[in-house]
Amino acid sequence: MKSKQPAKKESKQVAGAKKESTPSFLVKIIKNIVILFAAVILVKTLKGSKEDSYEWNDGYNWYFTSLIEDNFKAMKQYKTLTTEQKLESKIGFNFSYLKFLKTNTPEDAIILMPPDSVFFPSNEKSEFQVFILTPSWASYFVYPRKLVYEKQNNLALNKKVTHVAVMNSWGYDKLSYQAARNNKYNIFPIKN
Amino acid sequence: MKIIGWLVIFILGLSIINLVAYKIKVLAKIGFSLPIGMGINSFVMFSLNLFHIPINKINLLLGIDTGIIIFCFIGFYFVNKSIISSGSLFTKIDFKKAFNLNLAWIFLFSYAAYLVYAITVKSMFWPTYNSDSVDGYDFLARVIAREGTINNSIFNPDNLLIGVRSLYPPLVPLNFAFAYLLGFEDSKIVVALFFISLFVSFYAMTTKHTTPLAGALFSFFLVITPEFAAFSALSSSNPPCAFYSGIGMICLYTYYRFKEKPYLFIGILFIMLAVWTRTEAVLFALAGTIYLLSIPFNKKQLISVALLGFCSLVALLSWQIYMTSILHVESPMPIIKKLFWDPEKLSRILSQVKFVTFNTQFYGIIIYLFIMIALINTIFIFKKKENGILLGSIILAWSTYIFFYYQIDSDFKDLSMGGWIHSGYKRGLFYFLPLILFYCANNFISDKLFKKYFLV
Numbered sequence: 307m308k309s310k311q312p313a314k315k316e317s318k319q320v321a322g323a324k325k326e327s328t329p330s331f332l333v334k335i336i337k338n339i340v341i342l343f344a345a346v347i348l349v350k351t352l353k354g355s356k357e358d359s360y361e362w363n364d365g366y367n368w369y370f371t372s373l374i375e376d377n378f379k380a381m382k383q384y385k386t387l388t389t390e391q392k393l394e395s396k397i398g399f400n401f402s403y404l405k406f407l408k409t410n411t412p413e414d415a416i417i418l419m420p421p422d423s424v425f426f427p428s429n430e431k432s433e434f435q436v437f438i439l440t441p442s443w444a445s446y447f448v449y450p451r452k453l454v455y456e457k458q459n460n461l462a463l464n465k466k467v468t469h470v471a472v473m474n475s476w477g478y479d480k481l482s483y484q485a486a487r488n489n490k491y492n493i494f495p496i497k498n
Numbered sequence: 499m500k501i502i503g504w505l506v507i508f509i510l511g512l513s514i515i516n517l518v519a520y521k522i523k524v525l526a527k528i529g530f531s532l533p534i535g536m537g538i539n540s541f542v543m544f545s546l547n548l549f550h551i552p553i554n555k556i557n558l559l560l561g562i563d564t565g566i567i568i569f570c571f572i573g574f575y576f577v578n579k580s581i582i583s584s585g586s587l588f589t590k591i592d593f594k595k596a597f598n599l600n601l602a603w604i605f606l607f608s609y610a611a612y613l614v615y616a617i618t619v620k621s622m623f624w625p626t627y628n629s630d631s632v633d634g635y636d637f638l639a640r641v642i643a644r645e646g647t648i649n650n651s652i653f654n655p656d657n658l659l660i661g662v663r664s665l666y667p668p669l670v671p672l673n674f675a676f677a678y679l680l681g682f683e684d685s686k687i688v689v690a691l692f693f694i695s696l697f698v699s700f701y702a703m704t705t706k707h708t709t710p711l712a713g714a715l716f717s718f719f720l721v722i723t724p725e726f727a728a729f730s731a732l733s734s735s736n737p738p739c740a741f742y743s744g745i746g747m748i749c750l751y752t753y754y755r756f757k758e759k760p761y762l763f764i765g766i767l768f769i770m771l772a773v774w775t776r777t778e779a780v781l782f783a784l785a786g787t788i789y790l791l792s793i794p795f796n797k798k799q800l801i802s803v804a805l806l807g808f809c810s811l812v813a814l815l816s817w818q819i820y821m822t823s824i825l826h827v828e829s830p831m832p833i834i835k836k837l838f839w840d841p842e843k844l845s846r847i848l849s850q851v852k853f854v855t856f857n858t859q860f861y862g863i864i865i866y867l868f869i870m871i872a873l874i875n876t877i878f879i880f881k882k883k884e885n886g887i888l889l890g891s892i893i894l895a896w897s898t899y900i901f902f903y904y905q906i907d908s909d910f911k912d913l914s915m916g917g918w919i920h921s922g923y924k925r926g927l928f929y930f931l932p933l934i935l936f937y938c939a940n941n942f943i944s945d946k947l948f949k950k951y952f953l954v
Contacts, residue, residue, distance in 0.1 A: 345605050
């Protein structure tokens with residue numbers, strides 16, 4: 307008899323614990339709705355809106371508006387663009403110019419580029435961005451063609467130049483023949 | 499070919515996991531497979547390159563990857579003979595436990611999944627145009643895909659075209675090259691796959707320690723971190739490194755907490771791959787040893803620590819040696835190799851670090867949330883020792899990371915082009931995000947909230 311009593315007590319405790327750990331269906335529903343409500347409020351507060359953004363959530367506001375929403379709009383607007391057109395829209399004239407060099411030269415071309423002062427004349431606004439002056443950056447867009455910049459002082463490659471990227475009046479003197487001066491930008495083989 | 503190629507990489511990763519860590523969670527296996535596959539694939543490409551075998555023959559690469567898969571299957575048969583014979587090869591997925599369908603979970607998880615989709619779509623729509631990649635990883639990848647070797651024309655001393663970012667360890671450029679070889683017009687698919695894998699893996703690992711609702715909430719915080727999400731839609735090596743270092747550390751912590759060996763092997767592999775992605779990730783090898791040394795010390799622990807150190811060193815040194823002896827270029831990091839004390843330099847670094855770290859435009863409220871939770875939990879640090887270890891590992895890794903910048907040979911006065919802290923450190927903080935959010939989900943207070951009051 308004595309040994310049965312603690313067992314009874316234990317089983318009562320287990321039953322009580324079971325009762326506690328399995329809340330009723332109604333409690334579950336209410337708890338579900340309350341936590342959902344808290345989650346929605348949290349997300350809404352983090353997001354903010356274009357008109358209603360504070361210093362602490364400006365990053366999240368940028369994320370939801372610019373990175374997500376505006377980007378979906380842009381993708382819808384530009385869905386017919388080719389990869390090259392997309393690059394033109396992101397990189398600007400630098401890409402258009404390098405594409406021009408690429409499409410008008412053979413793959414093994416070694417192109418002599420104008421000096422920095424021709425890309426960025428001191429008294430004029432340039433159409434280019436400074437990246438065009440970085441050989442490794444510009445070479446990406448014309449690869450496997452090679453670009454030769456004067457500042458690199460690359461004697462070995464200078465001797466092998468096959469083409470000259472003529473700009474304004476620069477570059478004609480590098481050619482071994484008279485070329486037509488009809489365009490602002492042009493690319494000519496060094497020998498006719 | 500595109501789908502077949504990534505499927506082979508996925509199966510390659512999965513077969514490696516099944517060979518060395520069969521007993522880990524199914525959802526974690528799904529999240530881990532592609533990053534492990536890509537890591538192994540880069541080792542294959544690098545090894546072939548060492549033997550002067552062209553690495554731009556896609557059929558050869560897929561053939562070798564398939565060979566490794568078959569080898570892993572045979573190995574799996576011998577290692578897990580008892581599991582196969584007992585018929586318990588396929589573990590049942592407890593969907594109720596894994597996804598605990600409550601309304602808040604459905605809302606947070608589905609919203610986070612939608613945002614991962616949105617970032618992936620953005621990534622796939624725009625071609626590579628960020629200068630880091632154009633003048634670095636992606637250029638190197640394109641040239642590898644065309645010329646079939648890492649030592650290619652951009653390292654030609656007659657026309658050296660290397661940017662700083664062409665000299666990071668080769669995991670990212672090799673996988674970018676692999677994407678080109680599969681016929682992709684752009685290599686950004688690789689970063690997108692890492693971002694998806696990080697979401698799945700982080701959720702899987704967090705829910706191993708806490709409730710699905712906490713997993714969904716902190717996975718949501720991870721994918722909405724503004725700077726991280728923006729970079730995951732670009733072409734960069736930081737998000738892949740964030741995967742390897744963040745998830746690697748979580749795996750090592752899981753081993754420390756539950757003493758489940760499969761997580762130790764995967765953790766060590768991830769830290770090794772993190773170093774194989776970016777050299778500075780070697781600091782996680784140091785921080786990871788905290789977990790291993792916190793377990794009662796014995797001979798096996800010593801082997802684990804040695805294995806972690808050895809694997810990280812192999813990844814670190816193999817690339818350094820290759821750079822200096824084959825590519826004949828120096829490391830892009832101008833590190834001062836002796837210790838010194840310069841309080842003015844340290845003060846300048848710390849003020850820039852403070853500006854970047856606490857900038858809500860970059861990391862939202864994550865850093866504030868982490869510090870707040872850490873401060874509250876200091877009261878309970880002795881009640882849950884493992885939380886203190888986790889926090890200690892984050893602090894150690896973070897301090898080492900700042901110390902690494904202190905050792906760079908720069909006075910930190912020039913802020914043109916962003917400067918070291920405003921560009922490098924800012925993106926390097928991505929590696930800490932999974933670990934920080936994992937801590938936010940796993941501590942005394944969060945346990946009380948999510949396992950008691952928010953349990954539906």
